[in-house]
Amino acid sequence: MNADDTFASGRTGHRHASMLERRATIEDVASAAKVSVATVSRALRGLPNVAVSTRQRVMSVATSLNYEPDPAASRLAAGKTKTVTVGVPLISGWYFSTVVASAEAVCNGAGYDFQVICVSGPADRDRLLDDRHHLERRTDGLILVDVEPSAEQAARLRSRRIALTTIGNAVDGHPSVMIDDELVGEMACEHLVELGHRRIAMIGGLHDDPMNFTVPKRRRQGFERTLVRHGLALLPEFVAVGNFGIQGGREAMAELLDLADPPTAVFAMSDDMAFGALMELDRHGLVAGRDISIVGVDDHEFAQVVNLTTIRQPVADHGAVAAQLLISEMEAAAVGATGRPLTGTPTRSQTGESAGTPAVRGQLALVVRSTTGPAPV
Amino acid sequence: MNADDTFASGRTGHRHASMLERRATIEDVASAAKVSVATVSRALRGLPNVAVSTRQRVMSVATSLNYEPDPAASRLAAGKTKTVTVGVPLISGWYFSTVVASAEAVCNGAGYDFQVICVSGPADRDRLLDDRHHLERRTDGLILVDVEPSAEQAARLRSRRIALTTIGNAVDGHPSVMIDDELVGEMACEHLVELGHRRIAMIGGLHDDPMNFTVPKRRRQGFERTLVRHGLALLPEFVAVGNFGIQGGREAMAELLDLADPPTAVFAMSDDMAFGALMELDRHGLVAGRDISIVGVDDHEFAQVVNLTTIRQPVADHGAVAAQLLISEMEAAAVGATGRPLTGTPTRSQTGESAGTPAVRGQLALVVRSTTGPAPV
DNA sequence: ATGAAAGCGCTAACAT
DNA sequence: ATGTTAGCGCTTTCAT
Secondary structure: OOOOOOOOOOOOHHHHOOOOOOOOOOOHHHHHHHHHHHHHHHHHHOOOOHHHHHHHHHHHHHHOOOOOHHHHHHHHHHHHOEEEEEEOOOOOOOOHHHHHHHHHHHHHOOOOOEEEOOOOOOHHHHHHHHOOOOOOOOOOOOEEEEOOOOHHHHHHHHHOOEEEEOOOOOOOOEEEOOOOOOHHHHHHHHHHHOOOOOOOOEEEOOOOOOOOOOOOHHHHHHHHHHHOOOOOOOOHHEEEEOOOOOHHHHHHHHHHHHHHOOOOEEEEHHHHHHHHHHHHHHHHHOOOOOEEEEEEOOOOOOOOOOOOOOEEEEEEHHHHHHHHHHHHHHHHHHHHHHHOOOOOOOOOOOOOOOOOOEEEOOOOEEEEEOOOOOOOO | OOOOOHHHOOOOOOOOOOOOOOOOOOOHHHHHOOOOHHHHHHHHHOOOOOOOOHHHHHHHHHHOOOOOOOOHHHHHHHOOEEEEEEEEOOOOOOOHHHHHHHHHHHHHHHHEEEEEEOOOOHHHHHHHHOOOOOOOOOOOOEEOOOOOOHHHHHHHHHOOOOOOEEEEEOOOOOOOOOOOOOHHHHHHHHHHOOOOOOOEEEEEOOOOOOOOOOOHHHHHHHHHHHHHHOOOOOHHHHHHOOOOHHHHHHHHHHHHHHOOOOOOEEEEEOHHHHHHHHHHHHHOOOEEEEEEEEEEEOOOOOOOOOOEEEEEOOOOHHHHHHHHHHHHHHHHHHHHHHHOOOOOOOOOOOOOOOOOOOEEEHHHHHHEEOOOOOOOO
């Protein structure tokens, strides 16, 4: 089959260098350990009903043979892939890459292969979730970050035995990790009001929202509600769209500054947008924290560089916790599969969290730096 | 030979088919299309020796059955995984996440599964490259970003039939994409010298360099050489270590400012370090571009926010080009494997690029913003 | 151009 | 506690 020797002469001194490495199979281990392949399989996977001495012998033989099970073979035979996939709207960008990084660390630590796929719009989302191609037989679990599957898609995922955990929004019956986004808006508003501001604007939201990104909606609710509680109102012209990017933030700030009567303070729903706002302030010769106050959300790595006041959220934790939740789900499912056929699985449709579907909430903290200050008199 | 019928009755009964989706196998397609599985396999994979009419029929049946080949099964049978893995020192962080993002787009577009693994030190690197676990039978190709495999590791990769492409450094006999790092140092130096600076410092390098990260070394060479060409010298106290992070840049700048006779200009080998330097300047009440000039490298998204003068490199291209090179290698290897056994593959040990191992160089551009200005008089 | 059949390297019944 | 063996769903000779 392989014509290794064809080159054995001319290629290099060492034949080994050009030869294909021979990998040990479970049979090699079995015969070397003088047991059956079944025993090797059990021994190596820590299954019960293996004599201690046998297990040890098998393990040492496996090690000395440098044996590693072929993932394709075990996937085919067992039907599990030991792979997790994370779907994000964008791979670069501080928030998402931080989430991906921490999820990767956890998954890899738990022995899972880690795949990433970019889901930048509804089409991508539906392709990922509806087509047979991406998930089917390729992954045991999926982490969706700021991507909301429909109820049907979530249901199908379950019937396809693919575990799901979401970040940024909750899907009924699945674990999720998110922050209290209403509280975010509330905290930002409180801070600004306390400083004496009364003309407070908001940068956030998306121009069109095909992905049904609920985060800005919730932040706005908390923000507006708090404004109202203080006897203030959210003026229509004080609602600018920033699309969660630096440029969007800059443009939004430009619009606000163009107003006949501009705000004295701005709540930017993300640090990125706040950075853009800061740029625009600079262009106008205005000083943040003196002429106009800006609060962001995230505590982006750069927030300290530009001294941005912001609401910190534990982004790295998001990925790590989601990965852990997902892994728990998958291992539970694995047990359930062998034990009893998950007859008892709850098929809840409650609005809140139901038993078995933890909705982890991250801690928030207002970090006051220099971009917010007392309202100008 | 097969006693299929032994279990024909009891086995196939769908036990909990109520919940689980039934997926079509190649046999389902074969029988529905009234051909053999072999023909289905050929037809669907675009292999020759299939009648046009047959192929069409098979394809439409496959579509209507929503058939998708089981990746585990084809991997096991064919020995290829259709997966690429990228190893990066850090997943978050602007540079790496941008590279990963563009690589993902290309790989996914080409139908490859895309895995990421964090390689944050020599131990991680050796585990990834030496152990059987990670790569073996899991991936067809590897992209290493700022991670340098030893010659032996690269050789083993070849004998394990895993394609390799590197970013940031070149490995003999493998495609790579990098920039001319000496030119980077040169351009930065030229710019500063032209502005009249003569006391020019440098922030870069790593404290200890277990990964043999060659980028800062080359940048320094170009930088120092250019200094010398202009009759200047790189003073030992003008070489600060920044570890390529914001904090490191800040500390490095602090050291430089503590000097009895501080520099009037600083070449920071990355934008991140430049941002840190900017922070420190700010803390000292100094204005960048007036009191002290700073040039960075990258043209980080954030560079425009703080108006940083920098040397732009096409980071996204790095990932995209590397992915393309890798895919070319893999498809060539696939052909070579069936066709002729890659007789002509060069085993060169030249210093530069050799035929068949393209070393793509990215375009550089000096982007002048406001953090550099004429030397104070 | 098509089909039959032998694996690929495991896992999981089932038997002992 | 251990062994036997039938698949898992494909790909790939080898026939025809």
